[in-house]
Amino acid sequence: MTPASDDLDAFARALIGSRFSVSPKRLRAPGPSAEQLQAIVEAAGTAPDHRDLRPWRLLRIAPHRRGALADLFEAALLERDPAAGAAERAEARAKAHRAPELLLAVVRLAPPHDDVVEHERYVTLGAALMALLLAAHAMGFGGMLTSGRALRSPAFARGLGLAPDERPVCFVSLGTPSDVRRRPRPSASDLLAEWVPDPQG
Numbered sequence: 793m794t795p796a797s798d799d800l801d802a803f804a805r806a807l808i809g810s811r812f813s814v815s816p817k818r819l820r821a822p823g824p825s826a827e828q829l830q831a832i833v834e835a836a837g838t839a840p841d842h843r844d845l846r847p848w849r850l851l852r853i854a855p856h857r858r859g860a861l862a863d864l865f866e867a868a869l870l871e872r873d874p875a876a877g878a879a880e881r882a883e884a885r886a887k888a889h890r891a892p893e894l895l896l897a898v899v900r901l902a903p904p905h906d907d908v909v910e911h912e913r914y915v916t917l918g919a920a921l922m923a924l925l926l927a928a929h930a931m932g933f934g935g936m937l938t939s940g941r942a943l944r945s946p947a948f949a950r951g952l953g954l955a956p957d958e959r960p961v962c963f964v965s966l967g968t969p970s971d972v973r974r975r976p977r978p979s980a981s982d983l984l985a986e987w988v989p990d991p992q993g
């Protein structure tokens with residue numbers, strides 16, 4: 793192995809091994825600059841993508857649009873619970889205002905492709921989001937993927953301007969971590985097994 797690949801190996805392990813999600817409540821300003829965000833999004837664009845369908849996109853919710861997003865969160869809450877009280881409504885609205893940078897990850901399910909089944913599109917988006925989180929982490933930013941029941945509301949998706957063949961998968965919050973909570977990671981033996989052919993088969 794060449795010294796250059798040793799360096800890359802050590803760097804990659806340190807980068808990947810030190811990434812932990814940071815809750816939107818613990819993300820402070822500053823978020824990524826426009827230039828940094830561009831680099832972070834381009835990292836996401838390196839995801840494996842069967843037949844280059846590019847089956848996903850990111851929708852940025854700029855700071856001055858957070859009030860409009862809060863309206864959508866509140867409407868989605870009232871849609872599933874018309875009796876929701878003031879505290880629940882305020883909590884729903886607060887989700888729109890937490891992180892300095894907020895993106896919505898959207899998967900596109902059409903047009904269908906004979907070689908690419910639907911779940912492959914989600915695999916591509918997942919890989920893109922991991923690359924995005926790692927790129928943000930390498931720049932010193934924390935991030936977290938969050939979903940929630942509002943994302944299952946067709947009215948919420950329409951309010952975000954999504955096309956009928958698009959699904960909102962999760963929000964991506966980015967910012968400067970005020971606190972990092974590390975979690976234990978599974979070991980390889982938890983994740984990897986050797987295939988043994990069935991002697992009956």
Ligand SMILES: Cc1cc2nc3c(=O)[nH]c(=O)nc-3n(C[C@H](O)[C@H](O)[C@H](O)COP(=O)(O)O)c2cc1C
Pocket residue numbers: 811812813814936937938939940961962975
């Ligand atoms: C698509 C997706 C949506 C998620 N939504 C939520 C969520 O709404 N709330 C939450 O606490 N964690 C959610 N998570 C989990 C966190 O993003 C994160 O992966 C988890 O807290 C583990 O943190 P780690 O990345 O440090 O291992 C979601 C994960 C994914 C992949």
